[in-house]
Amino acid sequence: MIYIENIYSQEVLDSRGNPTIKANVILSDGTRASAIVPSGASTGKREALELRDGDKGRFLGKGVLKACENIDTTIADALIGATPFDQSHIDALLKSLDGTDNYSNLGANATLGVSMAIARAAADSLDIPLYRYLGGANALILPTPMLNIINGGSHADNTVDFQEYMIVPLGFDTFKDALRASTEIYHHLRDILKSSGHITSIGDEGGFAPNLKSNVEPIEMILRAIEKAGYKPQSQIALALDVASSELSEANGIYHLASENRKLDAAELVGYYEMLVAKYPIVSIEDGLSEDDWEGWKLLTERLGDKVQLVGDDLFVTNKAILKHGIDQNIANAILIKPNQIGTVSETMQTVRLAQRHNYRCVMSHRSGESEDAFIADFGVALNTAQIKTGSTARSERIAKYNRLLQIESEVAHTEYIGKELFKSQC
Template identity: 25%
Template sequence: MSVIQNIIGRIAVLRGGKYSVEVDVATDEGFGRFTSPIDDNPMLHIAEARRAVSEVDEIIGPELIGFDASEQELIDSYLWEIDGTEDFSHIGANTALAVSTAIAKAAANSRDMPLYSYIGGTFATELPVPVLSFAQDDMFDYYLVVKDLLEVTDIIDATNKIREIVKEINLENLSKASEDVGVELGLEVALGIGMKKEMDIEKVLNLVEDYNVAYIKPIGPPELFLELIAGTHGVFIDGEYLFRTNSVLDRRYYNALSIKPINLGTLTDLYNFVNDVKAEKITPILAEAKYEPADETFPHIALGLRCPAMLISWSSIEKINELNRIAEELGERGRIITFEE
């Protein structure tokens, strides 16, 4: 057993200068710490962050002291009971995620195990491919995909070279640069695009076909997703918009889904949802929130949940470095997944 002795909350600053809650969990045998990210419309200004800290210190912490930290599912279900709502609107999904993840890290630490092994078990050895968000313009967010990574750092080399080459950010320039850099590095380098507004279906299909696009996050009606699935080959169609707006979880409409842990709540909720996505034969992509902590936990969760890819900012150096450390730790047991549909 690894009995929880103390849980402490504090205010933490995220990338972009936003505030969130950081949670420390101490057991009789281990320690865990996690700061929750927040997403596009952050409610956690300083006053809200202080309220979240109070929830942890005065309500959640005292309720969880004495629990065995390894009983993750039990603890996460109890967090729902403490909250008493259907969407964590009382304590907040961000607070629930911070507590849940810190507890998992404490349990892993008590067993002297890396978090990815604690979550995923012995066979959690397939490293997720990092898909980097690295540029944007009025039309698209741009991502870089290296389909045949040999080393984790290949994606950084490719991103740096493209950023050096391209002086004006647009789809045509980035597409050509990605192809040229792929030839130079001997890698299969491709673009990902995230649409910022709706476009004609035929135009979207042409963009995917003409501009070396391997991954797209469309915005539009269900018909657009159906056409993209039918009209493309080997391209990941991310259904985040369709799931968020219409609650559609269906392989007929898309073959990939970016998943932000902050939108689920506890680690157990995230684990169950990733498995639901896999059951539909849809590729789960663990995705950063808009505002993230400088924290190494994200790649451990992606690997432990066996997500084939993780969607992060090119500036999230701590996550890239940790993925590289994990690859070194796994050695010959580790394998970088080929990012192909």
């Protein structure tokens, strides 16, 4: 019987130059696998705990040696000798070892690293792709990418309030063609920014980070880039926003749009979104209200829920119990899926299954602090999330995920790209 022979950790760096965890697993048949855990900048307060050392004399307090020690001692002691082929059992053991609801003892960065590494080791041992191991024969849908090509908010040092302006390549038959079109648009956008006198430096997720005069100007520039690249807005390329409203929220339910020198209440902000959706080919709005503004989310869903995809990120934090509350309250109609918000592979899968049973769309997602690890590319295919966020077509830690999806598309004869079907009522 094949069993887990060793588990150990390393402190490595993420794409922002901050420490993160690399978990390593060795099986008794000689299989070796590893996984690197991402880290967010704009985080929901109900996320599982990312354990940091807090030693200001080392990595400015962001070291992860305590979490690494938890892997090398507590977790390794409990899992060495166990079968790697029962993911739900492995993840249940990790949960019980921690003993808290949010992994505040071991750290979700420790548990997720081990959970992902064991899943990858099991797949490698069986000589099958990770997406097939986790998803079985039903893993056939190539996710439609939502490419962040202008960064703002906490992901860039600029004047733009909204965190992400994304293009969504819908009008294509293959992932390969959708990615090619997106890349061409990205390059044309750079030329437009440069010719307009804007800087073309990029933010954490590879999107450009210009200083612009409003939150509408990025939309106008992206539309110019789409047309200059020879594509049709809406029918071929739609737009998506990640507002990250929790970052804009002030006391008493007020939202501050600093770039426009405006302060809006929830109803006024919803009205602002209605104007944008009516005027521009926007098919998705993420975190349109703050994580605590459940009444605002109700209003947003009532007014726009039948017109656009409304994605909860900070609102739901990949947490099954919080998502269930949202479903019961008829709030939002989609959920962002970030494994490090919840702590293990199995818990992520449970949240996705709950969402899909209730017709909530799922968007597999990276974090702003990423690595070369492409786990989420396989994971998105395995779970048929049908959408993925993993940044622009720049920065190697983002490209790693796209290149992995290209590889999957080339390997599987009957994969489907369903961008048109996802938003057919809006395009």
